[in-house]
Amino acid sequence: MNETFVQRAYGRVNLIGEHTDYNGGWVLPTAIAQFTEVTLKQRNDKKVILHSSRQREYTYELGQEVPSHDWTDYLKGATKLLHKFTQEKAERFNGFEATIESTIPEGSGLSSSAALEVSFMKAIRLAYHLNVSDVELALIGQRIENEFVGAHVGIMDQMACSLATFHTAVFLDTKNLTYEQIELPYDQMDLLVINSGISHQLFAKGGYNERRAQCEEASKLLGIKLLRDISLPELATKKLPDILMKRARHVVSENERVHLAVKAIKNKDLNSLGQLFIDSHHSMRDDYEVSIPEIDFLVELTLAQSDTFGARLTGGGFGGSIVAITKKGKALEVANSILPLYEKQTKKKATILS
Numbered sequence: 353m354n355e356t357f358v359q360r361a362y363g364r365v366n367l368i369g370e371h372t373d374y375n376g377g378w379v380l381p382t383a384i385a386q387f388t389e390v391t392l393k394q395r396n397d398k399k400v401i402l403h404s405s406r407q408r409e410y411t412y413e414l415g416q417e418v419p420s421h422d423w424t425d426y427l428k429g430a431t432k433l434l435h436k437f438t439q440e441k442a443e444r445f446n447g448f449e450a451t452i453e454s455t456i457p458e459g460s461g462l463s464s465s466a467a468l469e470v471s472f473m474k475a476i477r478l479a480y481h482l483n484v485s486d487v488e489l490a491l492i493g494q495r496i497e498n499e500f501v502g503a504h505v506g507i508m509d510q511m512a513c514s515l516a517t518f519h520t521a522v523f524l525d526t527k528n529l530t531y532e533q534i535e536l537p538y539d540q541m542d543l544l545v546i547n548s549g550i551s552h553q554l555f556a557k558g559g560y561n562e563r564r565a566q567c568e569e570a571s572k573l574l575g576i577k578l579l580r581d582i583s584l585p586e587l588a589t590k591k592l593p594d595i596l597m598k599r600a601r602h603v604v605s606e607n608e609r610v611h612l613a614v615k616a617i618k619n620k621d622l623n624s625l626g627q628l629f630i631d632s633h634h635s636m637r638d639d640y641e642v643s644i645p646e647i648d649f650l651v652e653l654t655l656a657q658s659d660t661f662g663a664r665l666t667g668g669g670f671g672g673s674i675v676a677i678t679k680k681g682k683a684l685e686v687a688n689s690i691l692p693l694y695e696k697q698t699k700k701k702a703t704i705l706s
């Protein structure tokens with residue numbers, strides 16, 4: 353009973369393929385160095401005792417999970433849905449005491465919540481020998497967000513936190529959940545992730561869910577199941593209300609960019625990859641309207657550096673982080689030249705994450 357079980361999940365940065373996952377499309381995330389780690393000790397009763405830097409102690413009973421609209425919902429949702437899942441296989445788990453430590457900044461668009469769900473469920477799986485795969489854990493993670501937290505997110509973050517590694521990006525088909533690990537050309541490039549210091553607080557229940565509903569509406573009017581099922585030339589021949597056309601155009605063009613990005617990575621063609629990042633940013637800014645002026649400014653500053661191939665908003669938007677690729681060995685130099693300018697203009701503190 354005194355044995356401890358430790359599990360970690362890394363945050364993710366999505367290289368390209370934004371707001372495509374809930375449209376059955378393609379994404380390309382990779383792991384970042386920041387992580388969440390859960391240390392768990394089993395108990396003989398149904399009590400779950402949580403310790404974290406966010407809250408010294410929080411207790412609840414298995415089977416009594418009720419949302420409280422704070423960070424504990426990700427964990428209560430996890431035990432509730434994991435219980436449902438394992439029960440069907442005649443497996444069970446008892447209560448436990450868990451200590452949670454995280455270095456992923458919240459609201460930064462780098463999957464702090466998915467890393468929390470995944471590391472927590474992996475620790476329960478390890479302690480109680482549960483027969484649940486990494487992909488099943490990711491699917492349960494998405495259900496926690498959809499059914500317990502009320503954020504209608506896609507599957508990218510949980511799959512990335514479950515599967516992504518440092519030197520590869522996961523080229524994931526979010527409809528079929530098939531994926532390929534793509535080697536990143538780190539012999540020729542650096543990856544740079546900068547957190548704008550503006551948290552995407554209103555994201556979950558506001559703009560994000562609205563975008564998702566608009567995509568569903570657009571698909572319905574187009575007579576297709578998912579926006580993944582239409583090409584850009586085909587979309588151009590259709591009639592949709594202006595706003596829905598803009599949303600659909602982002603998703604459909606972004607899917608195309610993911611495929612082109614994979615090709616560019618395989619060919620080590622960093623100029624083309626950089627241009628795809630830039631096009632993706634413009635599409636998120638103008639058609640999907642999920643960027644904010646501070647993020648646009650950060651992207652512009654990064655692109656103005658001659659060692660930058662490309663830069664864009666990453667994650668859901670409305671704040672969060674940017675991702676850029678620079679020439680090999682130049683990421684820090686680029687970041688150090690732009691951060692003072694960003695901070696002077698916006699009065700926000702940006703941080704380098706990768």
Ligand code: GLA
Nearest residue numbers: 370371505506507508667668
């Ligand atoms: C958030 C969601 C993901 C995905 C991205 C946007 O991170 O959790 O499912 O939709 O936004 O690409």
